[in-house]
Amino acid sequence: MRKIGTIAVALVATTGALGGTAQAAGHEDTTRRPVVDVTQQTDGLTARLQIALDRQADGSPPSLTEAQRRELATIGAENEGGVGLAAAKAKGPATLRCDKNPHWSDAKGRLDMRFNCHHNTINWGYRISAKLRSVITGAVAERGASWWKNGKHMPKNAPHTVGKSYHFHGTFKPVKHGNHVQSQDHMKFRVNVGGQTGTGTLTWTSNVKTKK
Template sequence: MVSTAKAEEVSRSDIVITSGSGGFTTTLKLALSKPITATQRRQVIKDLKSGAADGQVSPMAMIRIDCNQTFARTTNEGTWETDYKCFPTYATLPWGFRISKSVRGIIVGLVKEHGLKWWRNNVSQPKNAPHLEAKDYIFHGTMKKVWNGDTVAYKDLYTFRHNVNGGGDGSISTGGTFGVGP
């Protein structure tokens, strides 16, 4: 006789949460050192989503920001903010990302930010410097130089150790696309 396990007893060794809206998406991945039941997994996901965005990924409509305007998005995994700073002959895009309180609550030790990669009008630009910082650090950098009418795409990766269900490796990937100027 073949026994069948209840759905509650099915276990997994990972958790993946993707969320975002208009121009920004994040994905949290947790590799677990030991399997977790479906019930435990749902509770961890619920805890990580508490107090944040709804966790649904919206269609990525092109967002455009004008001079001295801020583009900000919050997901379950953190908050991204970019300012469009215009000067007489060019502009810059200072940016920052802060990991959400719920995700900071499971991080053990330092977070390695791998360095923002970005593209201006589909052309690769110099990668921003990587950082190794505390979990409550506001990771930041600057995309420069850009001009009105440009389209900017970006992505970054943050890796860390976590304490969920015996611990393991975790990561947050961030990225998106937006336009600058009229």
């Protein structure tokens, strides 16, 4: 079973530092397409964004300006805050309490999650940040959230191909008190960074335990 639970982003010739801050390298990889790769992590959530820029017509990597580098760096910026969950233990799931409605947010987007213990469901919603939307062109193809309950793979949510401002959302059910719920969603889209085109992917994963 795959490990899930945090947020990440990929940037041209960058290395993402776990714990919230993306650090851009001062040089460009000339052997392959420039790639941004940043991972940001908080209790219960991991998010990863990757952006690979297209090669030039002659097959060579694009030459980035300082303005383009700065724009990429802002997309992988430090965690912008939000209400996190208290982890049950250092490497264990975070606690999702009934009707507390926590959310996580960073430079790439915001995840809201609610354990509705009265109806035995978890409702979730994800919205891509304005910073990231500013470089996305065209539709976003969302795979549909996959989830696991107490280690068992459950039927995934429906996929969507929609505009970048769409509020992605879904429901996990049935979920009861004391269940260990892990989930993951994946999105793919085209980008334009100061005239440089490419392809981006955003993956978020969560790892929670429900409690009344």
